[in-house]
Amino acid sequence: MTLPLLIYRSLRQHALSTLVTAGSIALACGLLMTVWMVKTQSQEVFTSTNTGFDAVLGARGSKLQLVLNAIFHLESSPGNLELSDYEEIRKHPAVRAAIPLAVGDNYRGYRLAGTIPDLFTTVEYAPEKAFTLQPGGAFFKLGTREAVAGSFAAAQLKLKVGDTFHPYHGLNFNEESVHSETYTVTGILAPTNTPADRVIWIPIEGIQKMSGHAAASAGQISAVLIQLRSPTAGFALDQLYNKQGNRLTFAFPVGAIIAELFGKISWFDQVLTLVAYLVAVVAAASVLASIYNSMSARRRDLAILRSLGARRRTIFGAVVAEAAVIGALGAVAGFAVYFGLLAGVARLIQAQTGVVLEVFAGHQVLWICPLAMIGLCALGGVVPAMKAYRTPVAESLSPVS
Amino acid sequence: MLDLADLRKSFPATETGGARVEIVRVPAFALGAGEQTALRGESGSGKTTFLHLIAGILAADSGRVTVDGVAMTSLGEAQRDRLRAQKLGYIFQTFNLLQGFTVLENVQLGMAFGGGVDKARARELLGRVGLGHRFNHFPNQLSTGQQQRVAVARALVNRPKLVLADEPTGNLDRVHSRAALELIREVCRESGAALLLVSHDEEVLRQFDRVREFGELNEVTR
Structure with missing residues (x-):
């Protein structure tokens, strides 16, 4: 009960930065999934579209x-x-x-x-x-x-x-x-x-x-x-x-000729993917910065918890878990971004080519990406967690008598 | 309950160019089970450092601290944390309540890192200190006296063997100070916890049968 409570209260206390950070994760996650799905689906659909002709x-x-x-x-x-x-x-x-x-x-x-x-x-x-x-x-x-x-x-x-x-x-x-x-x-x-x-x-x-x-x-x-x-x-x-x-x-054959087209524009895919990866890294860094910046204000709270018997590793774990929870919130919201973006892109592609992308199609990227994002955020939480881990208890329980 | 010998603690000081300055040197001190003792001492005399050493918040340079038969000074940091969570209660002058947590949660955290949370015990103790109707309030919604009572409940919720109180009435007015002190002593008495209280307030010290001079105890300031 203690760890979820510590995380929940910390997120509540820093609600605005939690929202902003989770929002950036959502954008990154949604963008990454959209780029991936548009790339794979359009390649699949275009190369298999021949309207019945060889x-x-x-x-x-x-x-x-x-x-x-x-x-x-x-x-x-x-x-x-x-x-x-x-x-x-x-x-x-x-x-x-x-x-x-x-x-x-x-x-x-x-x-x-x-x-x-x-x-x-x-x-x-x-x-x-x-x-x-x-x-x-x-x-x-x-x-x-x-x-x-x-x-x-x-x-x-x-x-x-x-x-x-x-x-x-x-x-x-x-x-x-x-x-x-x-x-x-x-x-x-x-x-x-x-x-x-x-x-x-x-x-x-x-x-x-x-x-x-x-x-x-x-x-x-x-x-x-x-x-x-x-x-x-x-x-x-x-x-x-x-x-x-x-x-x-x-x-x-028709499919092979279209595949050649995708081969020719693969650099564009790579650029898009690179941009999406960079956005993901920036989002994870924003988790790091957001929690790290709050550490000075939380120093006393962490010292109080330590004085109550919380071990260093408990504090460390709580901060990493908090970062992971922000990542999870962002990943969940990322699906809204993903569905919105993909629906828009699918409509555009349909209007331009008649080919229809399936918005609700399943793909392993739809679970790999959110999990990777959560992992990345947890990793981003390690730096502030180290700072929390090293909080000097006696010094931070100020003012002393 | 508490037994210590040759306890020493020094810190590097800027005034001495980083050389270590000894703050605490206590040859011997003991406190029996259920005993209530007050330590008189001026600000800056090392009383808080002394309590931190007993609580295991600070590691001593040398010496021995035994709490309820366990030599705290021979334990690693994680074990000291566990011992503190299980056997000690600490009341701070500034209460040190967590502002983002409710009254009930603050008290529950007093036992969260020891034997586990007993919500009924936390509620019962808050009722005992007169805050049975304030479970879901946050500390900043309480008066200073009420905050002190939450701190008392938190320190006692894990049924500690030893309660350390560092100027617990320092932030209270005369009327609230007397009431808070009575409450601390009474709840300690009821739960059989030993109480070591430090203060420089004569009004507070007068209420204790046993008062020790920290200046005499601590050879650094003797």
């Missing part, structure tokens, strides 16, 4: 740009390819499904992607997960000016079945470059938590023949999304298009 075929250029453009609906297209290229690969015996994709327009910043209805009816965007519509909707039909909106885009644009809109030229929204065509929303996709949620899907010829587009684009597409019959077929097509040919790029 590879992408596009114009000669960067594989990464091709994947970002065709799968993640980010970046611009590296160029176009001919419809004959699409027909050729569609008929290749190693290819199970080939879906053409044409991009180049937007509606209020949300990308319009031209494709064929097979995307929704024959492809699973994840194992055993097919695209479905929210109640009351229907997929578009080729040759019409119909549109199916991804769930996130529809929510942001407040689109519902029956609404009409005019596309805008280019991938970035410019109010002055509106196309004259009018599209009608026939369906809203159920959420898939993939980049497809941020796209408005229209029939492919809609992009190809949109007013103001070059006449040549009528026979061209931006990319072909490919499902292979077997993974080994990908290597043969890689040989065919990338090594023997020089006109097209075959991006395969």
